[in-house]
Amino acid sequence: MTDTTVLPDAEACAPSSTHAIGQDAATTVAGALKSLADPLRLRMLSAIATDPRGESCVCDLAELAEVSQPTVSHHLKVLKDTGILASERRGTWVWYRITPARQRAVAALLDAFAPAAVSDEPEQAEARAEALRDMDARVTRLAEELADELSDLNRDLVIAIVRESYAGLVRSAKVTQHLIPLTERFARQRLADLTRNREAGVPQVLFVCVQNAGRSQLAAALLNQLSGGTVIARSAGSTPASDVHPHVRSLLTEIAGDQDAETAFPKPLTDDAVRAADVVITMGCGDVCPIIPGVRYEDWAAGDPALASPEGVAAIRDDIETRVRALLTSLTN
Structure with missing residues (x-):
């Protein structure tokens, strides 16, 4: 029997391999992903990344699950061995923090990939395309x-x-x-x-996170409520989601009422929004905003309510409200 298989054109196929990630880089990334392939490790990483102190004590992390201290130490060692965490012993306890070289990668994992991975909303691509036409x-x-x-x-x-x-x-x-x-x-x-003439109006605060579907929306709503109009708060996202997370929308309803909660929507970050703000606050997500002279910048390491338990959502809300109250005092006194 004659083999009639047609081989693909060599010239047409050759360039594809040149765009693949390099072997050394792939090995490094695969090792990091393997170290993260455990629910408890991901929860500990999230707790460390969002701790207001910038680090977490091993005694705090042990409370995340009913496991022994050696088990907690083992998981932390795995993350440390791949370069994601650094540690420091102080007295009888060890403190862990995200290494500077991995902070943006961890932020991308927790603030972009994780919410997308747990979303159960189906993509109605065909219907959407027809509507857009x-x-x-x-x-x-x-x-x-x-x-x-x-x-x-x-x-x-x-x-x-x-x-x-x-x-x-x-x-x-x-x-x-x-x-x-x-x-x-x-x-x-x-x-x-x-x-906008910055000198003529009330102070404006811009809260920025990756998806603008959680903590930045919550912070803006709290500041608008607590300020009573003496400060204007807005929010935006570097990669906005399609909608505000349901956990956060329920909080917005409690804070601002049904009508205001329903009109909240994720918005793209623009240079004009940064220029118009007196204060720009990133929410510990690794976002980088344009540096505009005269604008005050802060970064708040706040937890993500979209991924938290009901108890965690309440704690995150309280943490953000405490920060908002301090900010309001600094702007109005």
């Missing part, structure tokens, strides 16, 4: 209407901001039915940012 005309109409209304601003600028705002939101949107009103709100805020 009908959206362009509506965006164009919205841009024209806003340009007519805001006649004191450059018309081309208004139209461009509306289209950019829509593009920023649509990347993460799974449900398209609210995209036009959300685009209008986001565009209006961006145009206000462009024209």
Whole structure:
């Protein structure tokens, strides 16, 4: 029998291997992923990464599960051996912290990959694509209407901001039915940012985290409630999620009421939002914001309520409220 198998064109196939991760890098990454392939290790890593002190004592970590002290020490040693953790003995206890070289990787794991991995919302790709095909005309109409209304601003600028705002939101949107009103709100805020005179208005605080679906939304809601209008708080995300996490939405309802909670939505981080802020606070997620002269920057290592137990969510809320109250005092006194 004659073999009629057709071999693929060598020239067409050859370049693909050149884009693969290198062997040494793959070995290192695989080792790190293997060290993380245990639920207790992930919980301990999360506890360390979000501890307000920047480190955790082994005695605190032992409370995460009903296991023996040697078992806890074993798991921590695994993470330490792969370079994720560093340790320091003080008296009878050992303290652990994320090594500086691994902080961004840990933040990406806990704030982007983990929430996406546990999400049970199915992707309705075909229905979404069909809805988006009908959206362009509506965006164009919205841009024209806003340009007519805001006649004191450059018309081309208004139209461009509306289209950019829509593009920023649509990347993460799974449900398209609210995209036009959300685009209008986001565009209006961006145009206000462009024209804001920092000296003339009340202080503005911008809270930033990766998905803008959890702690940054919660911090902004608490500050707006506690300030009574003396400070304006907003939030944004470097890689915004499609919606606010249900755990957080229930907290927003308690804080601000049903109407305000329903209108909360993840928003992309923009340079204009940073420029308009008096204070920018990242939520311990490894985000890097543009450095704008005159803007005050802080980083709060806060836990992620999207991944926490009900008790953990309550503790995170209380921790953020304590920080918000201190911030409010510094801004209004």
